[in-house]
Amino acid sequence: MKNPSLYNEKSKKDLLEELKLESFKRLTCSFYRYVSIVNLNSFRDLLYEEWSALKIFGRVYVSNEGINAQISCPQHNWKSYNEKLNTHRVLKDIPKNFAVEEGNSFHKLVIKVKDEIVAYGLNTNEYDMNFVGKHLSPREFNSAMNRPKSIIVDMRNYYESEVGKFKGAIAPSVETSRELLPEIKRLLKGKEESEILMYCTGGVRCEKASSFFIHNGFKNINQLTGGIINYGHQVRNNNLESQFIGKNFVFDARLGERITDDVISNCHQCGGTSDNHIDCNNDACHILFIQCYKCSKKYDQCCSIECMEFNRLSEDEKRTLRKDPDQVVSMTRNSTSGKPRLIT
């Protein structure tokens, strides 16, 4: 039996109401560490207890291989939160990556015990975290990108690189982490001696992927320290020339942080220039897609006419339709189990 005080039980509607009424500011931040963690369930419960007392929201994965956390902390609790983190040996002085653009990122705290903190589906004999790619600072990454033979690889899914990426980067056409490593291995076949420059959102995906590629015979694997988030800060605050163009996709309610004003993608409905990710307004769909302002008005923030029409029905009518399996299929044709997907 789950202990109700260790899990969120409020509805999304209530949580969003409460968030609106908050009179203080929040900080969005992410951190990860590959470190052996034992007694996972009690560790998870302890974190939930400590963090919910400080009104922390976010999405956190813990596993035997480490922790990956994206959180939102009330500004006035930041000091206490940091102190709490430091009481745990595995979290002591963990490097934090603050958001490039603030905004309401999360509205509840979810902490999950997982097999891996990044879901590559790797066996432990396929990599060795004692050997990871060389960490490059944003400035070093810029110089390395300028070397003509270096190969820049985006370690994210297609819907992320679609709205923003480094100039000249290989951006694999995959939708899940599980597909990513086999696809990149295929793309980099024969390049084992080349200088490989990897990047992802905050660094957690490159850390493990770099280890996998070293294990597979690659000799010169490098990774961007702190990922695009850290790079974005250097561009904004330290006059670094941005070789990243567009937006940094993020997995919270903000959906993206702008790094440069370039818009490199198109509306999935009319084809016009847009990099505005939308979560389809139909609760039975929730597909993630790119929609321009005009189409957003036209389709009421829905991905299709079907979703828009379904959304306009009364709650009773929706319920009846949901009971009929054939109707549900047509009304939710694009839905996937809550995972972001693109309309194709």
Ligand SMILES: [Zn+2]
């Ligand atoms: Zn459009």
Ligand SMILES: [Zn+2]
């Ligand atoms: Zn939809």
